[in-house]
Amino acid sequence: MTTTPDWIMIGGDGPESYNQQSSYQRALLEATKDKMTKAISANLDLDLISNRFIVADFGCASGPNTFVAVQNIIDAVEEKYRRETGQNPADNIEFQVLFNDFSLNDFNTLFQTLPPGRRYFSAGVPGSFFERVLPKESFHIGVMSYAFHFTSKIPKGIMDRDSPLWNKDMQCTGFNPAVKKAYLDQYSIDTKILLDARAEELVPGGLMLLLGSCLRDGVKMSETPKGTVMDFIGESLSDLAKQVHNLIVIVLYNCISTN
Numbered sequence: 001m002t003t004t005p006d007w008i009m010i011g012g013d014g015p016e017s018y019n020q021q022s023s024y025q026r027a028l029l030e031a032t033k034d035k036m037t038k039a040i041s042a043n044l045d046l047d048l049i050s051n052r053f054i055v056a057d058f059g060c061a062s063g064p065n066t067f068v069a070v071q072n073i074i075d076a077v078e079e080k081y082r083r084e085t086g087q088n089p090a091d092n093i094e095f096q097v098l099f100n101d102f103s104l105n106d107f108n109t110l111f112q113t114l115p116p117g118r119r120y121f122s123a124g125v126p127g128s129f130f131e132r133v134l135p136k137e138s139f140h141i142g143v144m145s146y147a148f149h150f151t152s153k154i155p156k157g158i159m160d161r162d163s164p165l166w167n168k169d170m171q172c173t174g175f176n177p178a179v180k181k182a183y184l185d186q187y188s189i190d191t192k193i194l195l196d197a198r199a200e201e202l203v204p205g206g207l208m209l210l211l212g213s214c215l216r217d218g219v220k221m222s223e224t225p226k227g228t229v230m231d232f233i234g235e236s237l238s239d240l241a242k243q244v245h246n247l248i249v250i251v252l253y254n255c256i257s258t259n
């Protein structure tokens with residue numbers, strides 16, 4: 001059983017909220033719209049598009065990117081249906097969207113800011129996506145956008161100063177290989193659990209769309225623009241930690257490197 005984390009995306013609509021601080025993630029959704037449309041057009045069986053079509057977003061946060069993700073999917077399904085049947089999807093298909101995140105996620109903001117004029121019914125699905133959160137065969141297309149990289153926990157030893165796995169380096173450059181391996185091992189375990197759970201919940205022939213940032217094989221994080229920024233932040237945190245000898249800084253850094 002996965003426990004609820006002691007961190008959560010900041011809800012509401014204030015200056016530090018996820019809603020106001022997620023334009024980077026939103027750019028991914030805009031950049032991949034065409035690819036998503038093509039993937040759905042090529043891989044979704046027309047027989048699955050019937051009177052009731054269910055879309056699920058795992059790790060939806062409190063908005064607004066989730067609305068873009070699910071709308072992109074609905075647009076693609078409708079386009080395929082219109083093209084291949086010659087019929088108007090609005091006459092025949094009812095869409096439902098299942099929004100999943102931790103129970104502490106700000107679902108109030110999510111539901112209060114649902115796009116006006118949307119053509120789907122909505123429901124919240126609280127719980128960790130590292131477990132079953134839906135009945136068997138209950139959705140046709142699932143999406144995870146900037147959520148597939150999460151692990152279920154910080155690997156053992158990472159925050160223990162006496163462990164060889166202690167993550168004391170605050171930069172991508174010079175990252176301790178044992179730390180990297182610990183995260184990789186945890187990620188392998190978590191990914192299997194996550195995909196097994198979705199395989200049961202997905203309607204046979206349905207699709208899972210996994211969106212996020214990746215590195216090509218052989219490219220180090222420290223060689224990318226994002227890695228360079230992380231290194232600067234790491235160096236600043238490192239200096240701060242040396243000055244204040246405050247464990248909180250280490251804890252904070254470990255949260256950043258997990259996410």
Ligand SMILES: C[S@@+](CC[C@H](N)C(=O)[O-])C[C@H]1O[C@@H](n2cnc3c(N)ncnc32)[C@H](O)[C@@H]1O
Pocket residue numbers: 008009022025026058059060061062065066100101102105127128129130144145146147150152
């Ligand atoms: C970076 S946000 C992405 C939100 C949104 N999908 C987007 O594209 O902007 C990652 C979301 O995944 C959620 N998340 C992380 N681990 C999770 C888990 N085990 N179960 C459910 N949600 C999880 C977080 O709470 C957070 O809301």
